[in-house]
Amino acid sequence: MALPFFRSAEIEPPADIEAASLRSDRFRLEREVDWQRLEAIVVALEKGRPGRISDEDLLDLPVLYRKTASSLAVARETSLDAATLSYLEALVRRAWFQIYGPRIGLFGWLRRFLGGGWSTSVREIWLDICISLAVMVAGTAVGWLLVARDQDWFYALVPGEMAGGRIPGADRAVLEQSLAQTENAEGLTVFAAYLFSNNTGVTIMAFALGFAFGIPTLLLLVYNTALLGAMLYVFADAGLGLDFLGWLSVHGTTELGAIMLGGAAGLHVGRTMAFPGERSILAAMQDAGIRAAQVMAGCTIMLIVAGLLEGYARQLVGDTTSRLAIGGGMLLFWAVYFAFVKRPPEHDA
Amino acid sequence: MNAALGMTRGEPGKRDRMLVTPEGLALPLTVGSRGNRAGALLLDLTFIVIGVIVFFVVLGAIGFGVFDLANTTNANPVLELIIVLIILFMFLARYGYFLWFELGPRGATPGKRLLGLRVAARDGGRLTAEMVIARNLVRDVEVFLPLFFLFGGGGQGGIAGLAAFFWLAVFVTFPFFNKDALRAGDLVAGTWVVEAQSAKLKEAMSLAPDRSTDYRFGAEELSVYGEHELQVLEKVLRQNQPEALRDVADAITAKIGWQLGRGDEREFLGAFYAALRGHLESGMRFGKRKRDKHS
Numbered sequence: 001m002a003l004p005f006f007r008s009a010e011i012e013p014p015a016d017i018e019a020a021s022l023r024s025d026r027f028r029l030e031r032e033v034d035w036q037r038l039e040a041i042v043v044a045l046e047k048g049r050p051g052r053i054s055d056e057d058l059l060d061l062p063v064l065y066r067k068t069a070s071s072l073a074v075a076r077e078t079s080l081d082a083a084t085l086s087y088l089e090a091l092v093r094r095a096w097f098q099i100y101g102p103r104i105g106l107f108g109w110l111r112r113f114l115g116g117g118w119s120t121s122v123r124e125i126w127l128d129i130c131i132s133l134a135v136m137v138a139g140t141a142v143g144w145l146l147v148a149r150d151q152d153w154f155y156a157l158v159p160g161e162m163a164g165g166r167i168p169g170a171d172r173a174v175l176e177q178s179l180a181q182t183e184n185a186e187g188l189t190v191f192a193a194y195l196f197s198n199n200t201g202v203t204i205m206a207f208a209l210g211f212a213f214g215i216p217t218l219l220l221l222v223y224n225t226a227l228l229g230a231m232l233y234v235f236a237d238a239g240l241g242l243d244f245l246g247w248l249s250v251h252g253t254t255e256l257g258a259i260m261l262g263g264a265a266g267l268h269v270g271r272t273m274a275f276p277g278e279r280s281i282l283a284a285m286q287d288a289g290i291r292a293a294q295v296m297a298g299c300t301i302m303l304i305v306a307g308l309l310e311g312y313a314r315q316l317v318g319d320t321t322s323r324l325a326i327g328g329g330m331l332l333f334w335a336v337y338f339a340f341v342k343r344p345p346e347h348d349a
Numbered sequence: 350m351n352a353a354l355g356m357t358r359g360e361p362g363k364r365d366r367m368l369v370t371p372e373g374l375a376l377p378l379t380v381g382s383r384g385n386r387a388g389a390l391l392l393d394l395t396f397i398v399i400g401v402i403v404f405f406v407v408l409g410a411i412g413f414g415v416f417d418l419a420n421t422t423n424a425n426p427v428l429e430l431i432i433v434l435i436i437l438f439m440f441l442a443r444y445g446y447f448l449w450f451e452l453g454p455r456g457a458t459p460g461k462r463l464l465g466l467r468v469a470a471r472d473g474g475r476l477t478a479e480m481v482i483a484r485n486l487v488r489d490v491e492v493f494l495p496l497f498f499l500f501g502g503g504g505q506g507g508i509a510g511l512a513a514f515f516w517l518a519v520f521v522t523f524p525f526f527n528k529d530a531l532r533a534g535d536l537v538a539g540t541w542v543v544e545a546q547s548a549k550l551k552e553a554m555s556l557a558p559d560r561s562t563d564y565r566f567g568a569e570e571l572s573v574y575g576e577h578e579l580q581v582l583e584k585v586l587r588q589n590q591p592e593a594l595r596d597v598a599d600a601i602t603a604k605i606g607w608q609l610g611r612g613d614e615r616e617f618l619g620a621f622y623a624a625l626r627g628h629l630e631s632g633m634r635f636g637k638r639k640r641d642k643h644s
Contacts, residue, residue: 021623022555024630029553036550050453069374080626080635082580083551083587090548097467100371100475102452106445109452109478117479117618125640199441208490212516258644269537282536289537293483300444 031071038064039091043345045098066096079303111331113297119341128264128271132221136260141223143229157230172238203262203299207292211272212264217266226258246320251310258302258335265292266298302334366543367531368473376473379544381466383530386542390492397442399529404438443493447485452478457545460627468544471535480538487534491520551587564620570605571628577641579629583620586615594618 017029041061044052057064066110072088078083104112146153150167202224209216228248235244269285269292276284309330317323364380381389409432417573420442450458456476468484495517524530535541575638585593600612601607601621609617629639 009365020553020555022627024626025553025555032550039550045454066372069370069372073374078630080576080629080633081429081554082578082583083548084553087548090546091375092374093378094545094547096370096376097456097469098454100453100473101456102476102478102481104452104478106449106452186381203487206496208487208494208520209516229403238419255451282539285537286539289483289487290477290479290539293486294479295625296486297482 015252023131027075027079028081028084029141031067034064034067034229035071035088037093038068038095042091042094042098065092068095113294114121116341116343118294118298119338120290120343122261122298125264125268125295128268129260131267132260132264135218135263136225136256137306139225140229140232142222143226143231144233146226146227147230147233154230154234157227168234168237170298172240175235175238175240176243179203200300200303203258203303204296206259206262207266207269207296207299210263210268210270210292211273212270214267214270217263217270221259221263243286243320246323246327247314249331250317251306251315251322251327253327254302254309254334255306257331258299258306259282261295261302262299268292268295275331305330358362368469370473380468380529381464381542383524383543385464385466386461386524386530388465389458389460392463393446393458394492396459397446400446401439401442405435408435412489443489444485447488448481451481451485455545461542465544466542467538469543471529471539471541476540480540483538484532484534484540487520487537488533490517491523491532491534495521554586554619557574558644562616564624566605566621566624566628570630571625572639573604573642575639575644576629577640579622581624581627582618586618587624589615627635 005294017026019024023059038056041053041057041064044050050058053061068088069092072085072092075081075085075088088172143157146157198333202220206220209220232241232244235241236301269288272284272288273281279287309326311327314323317326360540362379364382366378367375368378379426445622451468455462455467456469461467468476468481470480498513498517499500525531526534527536529535529541531541555614582597585597594614598618601618602609632639
C-alpha cells in the first residue's frame with residue numbers, strides 16, 4: 001500500500017464502465033486511464049522534473065500522446081460531453097507544448113551556438129555583410145574626405161565631449177598623449193564594462209533599425225564610420241596615422257566587426273522585408289529574423305571581448321607594433337572562426 | 350433556456366484560432382489578450398526591479414563591511430569588482446531573465462505564467478531556442494529603449510528626438526495593429542503568445558443510476574433541442590444549483606408539455622440530458638448534427 005502522500009502518482013481505474021448508459025461515456029471511461037497517465041507526465045515536464053517520470057511512462061509517452069490526440073479526434077465526432085472535450089483539448093494542447101516546446105535550455109543553446117550555430121548564420125548572410133562592409137568603408141572615406149576639404153566638418157561630425165582635445169590642428173603631443181597607455185589597470189575594469197554596455201546598445205540599434213527596409217541602419221553605419229574617418233584624418237594630419245590605427249585596431253577589429261555584423265543582420269531583415277521572394281512576407285521575415293537574431297547574439301559576445309580588449313589590452317600595451325599584432329590576431333581569429341566552424345549536428349535540434 | 354449561462358463550445362470568439370499540429374490534429378488556441386500581455390510584462394518588469402533592489406541591498410550590506418576594512422578612498426579593487434558585478438547583473442536582468450524562463454519547459458516568464466499565457470510557434474511546429482532568442486532581442490527595442498528614451502529625456506533631441514520617438518512608437522504600438530496581437534519580436538521569430546489553461550477531467554455524466562425506465566422520452570420530445578441547449582444543460586447539471594435546476598426544468602417541461610413534481614428536478618434533468626445526448630449522438634454517428642433548437 002502506497003503512502004497517502006504519493007497517492008497522486010496512482011491513477012484510479014474508472015468506475016464500472018458498463019454502468020455508463022451512454023456509448024460516448026463508455027468510450028471515455030475506457031480511455032481515461034491513458035489520458036490521466038499522459039497528464040501526470042505533462043505535469044512533471046511542466047514542473048521541470050522529468051526525473052519523476054518512470055521509465056515505463058517515458059517510453060509510452062509518444063504512444064500516449066497519439067492515443068489522446070486520436071481520442072480527441074474521435075470524441076469530437078461522437079461525443080457531446082463538453083467537459084470531456086474541453087479537458088481533452090487542454091490536455092492535448094499542454095502535451096503539444098511539451099513535445100514541441102524548446103528542447104534545450106539556455107546553456108544547451110549556448111553550447112550549440114558557439115559550436116557552429118553562430119558561424120553558420122554568419123555565413124548565411126554573407127551578402128549583407130559585404131554590403132555592410134562596403135558602406136562602412138565608404139563612410140570612413142567620406143568622413144576623411146569631408147574633413148580634409150573643410151575642417152569645420154569635423155566639428156559637425158564629432159560631438160564635443162567625445163573629441164576631448166583631439167581636434168584638427170591639435171598639438172602632436174596632445175594627440176600622442178591620448179593614444180598612450182595608462183600606468184596600471186586600476187579603474188579599467190569599470191571602463192571596459194561601461195564600454196561594453198554602451199556598444200551593445202549601438203549594435204542592437206543597428207539591428208532594430210533594419211526593420212525600416214534597412215535604410216536607417218545604413219545611415220547609422222555611415223554616420224559612425226564617418227566619425228572614424230574624421231578622427232583618422234586628424235591623426236594622419238599630425239603624422240600619427242599608423243599609431244592611431246594601432247591604438248584603434250586592438251579592440252577596433254573586434255568592435256567594428258560586431259557593428260558590421262549587427263548592421264548586416266539589420267539589413268538582412270530589412271532586405272527580406274522589401275524582397276521576400278517566392279514566400280509570403282511573414283514566412284520570409286521569420287527565417288531572416290531567426291538568422292539575424294543568431295548573428296546578433298554573437299555580436300554581444302564579440303562586444304564583450306572588444307570591451308575587455310579596449311579596457312585592458314589597449315591601455316596596457318603601449319607600442320604600436322604589438323597593438324597592431326593584437327588587432328590583426330583578433331581579426332584573423334574571427335575570420336577563421338566564421339569561415340571554418342561547421343554547423344553542429346542536428347541530433348538535439 | 351437561460352442565456353446568461355454564458356458561452357458554450359463551438360462558438361468561436363474573436364481571439365480563437367485553430368492550429369494544426371504536425372500530427373494533423375486541429376487544436377483550438379486562444380490568443381492572449383493585449384491587456385493580459387501588457388500586465389504580464391509589467392509583472393516581469395516589477396520582478397526585475399525587485400530583483401535589482403534586493404541585489405543592491407545585499408551588496409550594500411556586504412559592501413559596507415568591506416569598505417571599512419579596506420579604508421582607502423579610491424581605486425579600491427573590491428569596489429571595482431562590485432561595480433563590474435553590478436553592470437553584469439544589469440545586463441543579465443535585461444536579457445537573461447526573459448531568455449531563461451521562455452526557454453524553460455513552461456515557455457513563459459513568471460509574469461506570463463501568472464496570467465496563464467505562454468509562447469508557442471505560430472506554425473504549429475516546434476518552438477526552437479532560436480525563435481525565443483529572436484523574439485527577446487527585439488524586445489530590447491520595444492521595451493527597454495523606449496523606457497530609457499522616456500526616462501532619459503530623449504524628447505529634447507529636436508528633430509532627431511522626434512523621429513526616434515515615432516520610430517519607437519511604431520514598435521510599442523505594433524501589437525494593436527494586427528489581429529493576433531503580435532509584437533514585432535513575435536513577427537520576426539514566428540511565435541505568438543497564447544493562453545495556456547489546463548482543465549480537470551470531470552465526472553462522466555451518465556454514471557448516475559439509469560432512469561430511462563422512469564422517464565421515457567419520445568423522439569418528438571427530444572427533437573426540440575440541439576447541441577447548444579445540451580451543453581447549457583450539462584453546465585447546469587455540473588454546477589448543481591437548486592434554483593437554476595428548477596428554472597431549467599420548468600423551461601423544458603413547459604416546452605415538451607410535461608408536469609413535474611417538486612424535488613424531482615435533478616433526476617428529471619439527468620434523465621433528459623442522457624436521453625437527449627443519446628439521441629443527438631446517434632444522429633452524429635449518421636452524420637446528422639443539430640447545432641441548436643433553431644436548426
